[in-house]
Amino acid sequence: MAKSKSNLEVGRRKFLSRVAVAGAASAIPAVSQATTPVVKPATALPPSAAQMTAEFGAPSDQLAEATPKVVGQACHASDFMVDVLKTLNIDHVFSNPGSSFLGLHESIVNYGGNTKPDFITAMHEESAAAMANGYYKAAGKPAATLAHSTVGLQHAAMGIYNAWCDRVPMINMLGNTLDLTKRAGGNDWRHSAQDPVGMVRDFIKWDDQPTTLQGFAESMVHGYKIAMTPPMEPIAIVVDSELQEEVHADRSTLVIPKYTPSVPPAGEAGAVKETARLLVQAERPVIIVDRMARSENGMKLMIELAELLTCPVLDLNSRQNLPNMHFLNQNGQRGPLISNADVVLGIEVTDFWGQVNQFARGETLGRRRVKADAKLITIGVADVYMKSNYQDFQRYAPVDISISGDGEATLPALIEAVKSALSNERKSALAMRADGFRKKHADAYEASRQAAALGWDSSPVSTSRLCMDLWQVIKDEDWALVSVGASAAFFSNWPHRLWNIDRHYRFLGFGAGGGVGYGLPAAVGAAMANKALGRFSVNIQCDGDFMYANGALWTAAHHRVPLLTVMHNNRAYGQETMLIQGVANRRERGIENSKIGTEIDNPPINYAKLAEGMGVWSAGPILDPADLAPALKRAVAVVKKGLPALVDVVTQTR
């Protein structure tokens, strides 16, 4: 990809235009000398992770006027843009440098002092988007990305799609040169579009292409608010390259509008009451929950609801909604709980149909897994959805009560309604269920512990050994498993089976769109948030995913991001190997060829060396399981010094 304008014409044009700007600037010394923002970050900030819930509860108390008080001074347009980013409390701009946003880039690093936001060098725009995705899930507030016009956004698209499917807000900015008379030849044209956001519009919530500075400020705040209103999603703002380089005559005429977070919509009171009634009466209720807890409060509410009703919960784990060691977390009992249920409540479950139906090859309608008379209830903001092309909304689910409301925001009312509907006798009757669930939970745990011992000394290293030796070295830290790539099933879900995942930030879900290349950069973005929060970040990294985006490791080294990455290096696209084998078996064509196209071997990749080459401490490749624990200990010491470390482990397939 040719990113910078290489031809001399362009260089000369840019050089001359800079002279012109300098001339204009020299007439306005206050601007050219400015190294600190003219506007103090306003107090009308979006919620930090800790403030989130409080602010959602009482937004109007928290807000102050964000209008700058400075009068009469000229300013570089992109300096003002940095003021807007600061006002929105954006900590990082994840980006790969490009010539369509030179003005903004320069303002971030010089005018803004490269702090809040700082410019984080990603080595691919898809990684930049994945970093912003991971960052949001750890920090609870959005970061920005900055992409180089057409080519940068095409690269970013997959990362944005993962965020879309994950209901993750992010502020995507991209350069573009709208006015054709301002473009030199060649790449200036290739890197411009009438409607650059068009290609991702199906999987972002909103976008704008402001043509004035005032428009930029309003669209940024507006976009931020839209992104942060459930269902939270990415938005995009085109930042015109010429606009960035303008000099605005009077800074005092520009206003950054105040940001007022939307109070997330809670479910309608009558429907919530009816749901409570059904749950209280149910003999075999089950709650299925997915993208509900965006804060510690979400987890607290989930515990309270489950305990009030002594109701088993199936946590689909796109967020950690209920501690895995809570006795009502009954993930191991999924099949029987659903098929025996008389009431099933789904909270922020994207594919509710898939939970209550079974679908087999060759069937059209699927088979209902729940009993015919079971009452089905959903709470979530899925129906507030408004895009139709990409099919991530899943199959239509016929239910008995469908509550349009944010899960976390609706739980307090649901809990109160359950309390009102629950007589003391009924409460005691429901509590009788507890022992059965405690036993099932303990049995499942013990079965997993027994299973973990099988193949303990095998080489390649078993995934249970990988995860449990890792657990030993992190369990006394304030740890967070920030990324597992597309699925923790790739290593047989050992962390959820045997670790103690007791806080909502300890597990941040998956690459939700299933786009490979999420794992490492998302981990780096999340680890940046955790660095500020004093948490120890761990990433279990699949090899196929790593090779999509290994430049993220250099980003971690360059920006000194403490992150422990442990390779699950099974030297294959394991899932695809299995699937191809299944097809070959069905067609009875022999299965020896299933490795063609699916192995990542011959030659094997040495991830430790790759890491070392990018300035990251590393150990491995480890084939002898006895070498694992000592290597992990050394790696933890490196991470505790504030640096990234990678341990390459050659593993069993799953």
Add this chain to the structure above:
Amino acid sequence: MARLLVIGFVLGATAIASAAEPSVKRGRDLYMNVGCYLCHGTEGQGSGAGLKLTPDPLPAEAIANFIRNTDPTTPSFAAMPSYSEKVLSDADVADIAAFLASIPAPKSPDSIPALKDLKPGK
């Protein structure tokens, strides 16, 4: 469930006639080459994608009955692929069974420090 099904087949199954003694080494090579290890682990320990086959592996007849009669309607990513006789002969299966039977008994989790003192929590 799967195991009940297998046992059902075993009762009705005729013993697989195998002229030669099953070969552990050939069984191991087959187990690796035809992909059993992908889902069941190199030591038959099982994984999220396939049940454990060891310790106490099923006899060859039961394995053959199982792998020839897997449920073709299970979604492909959760399924045990079926292996017809054309893909894997009874003699091949007998060798795989011999390999599985040769795998030493696993350690007890209580003898492994990383697994010994785990607690399920509240």
